[in-house]
Amino acid sequence: MGLLDRLRDLAGKRERPGLTPDTPGLEIVAESFDPAVADSAVLASSPAWVPAAPAVLVHHLSLPPDRVAEAAGILAQDGWELREQGPDGERVLARAVRVQVLDALHCAQERSRMAGLAQRLGGDALGWDARQPGESPTAPA
Template sequence: MSWLEKLRDLVRKPEEAVLDPDAPGLATVVSAFDPAVADSAVLAESPGWASEAPAVLVHHLLLPADRIEEAAAILAQDGYDLREQSRDGDRVLAHARRVQVLDALHCAQERSRMAGLAQRLGGDAPGWEARQPGDSPTASA
């Protein structure tokens, strides 16, 4: 092994375990549905959130049924999976899900982005939640 390969091995970050958004045992550890409360405050007040661990970030979207495919295509560009949850007439409750490590800045940016997307499509983005494995010492159901 060359000295360059050894150096690369020293500075290489350990690979993070991949979190499956559909894994059993995921618990909601933080949720933000009040637009008057900053995402940083929501995260700071959540005793169940493991800040260094990946989480499934789930944005709740209320969209017109005829715009779901368009929303899914837009969101897929940034690694989101859009899942329909329920229908009420021509309105659909959908969850945009992505695995990431959470921080206040990115949560706020994504919340704003989801609100903008929902508005452009004639819908609403009432809030988000994050899920982490329920067997972690800091997670709560």
């Protein structure tokens, strides 16, 4: 392990092996579907969120069907996986998922990025949630 790797570990930003969007037992520990509420306030008010632990960050998007593949390609460049959930009228509901250690700054940056991407593609960013392993199994992302 090099010096840069050790520094990333100390900073708590390195993705820890083992956690994936499909890890059994993930529970929603924080969520925001109200753009007027700051991400820092959402995270601070969540007693279940473990700040130093990795989380699966899930952005909920509504996209035109003909732009889903484009969105997936753009998001994949930064390690996001776009998962289609199903139709919603003339749009497709999808979730952008990625494992990361979550903090208010990065959460706000990603929310802004998702909103911009969705808007450019003719869709909407509906909100986000963060999932971490819990004590009882729940459905994956």
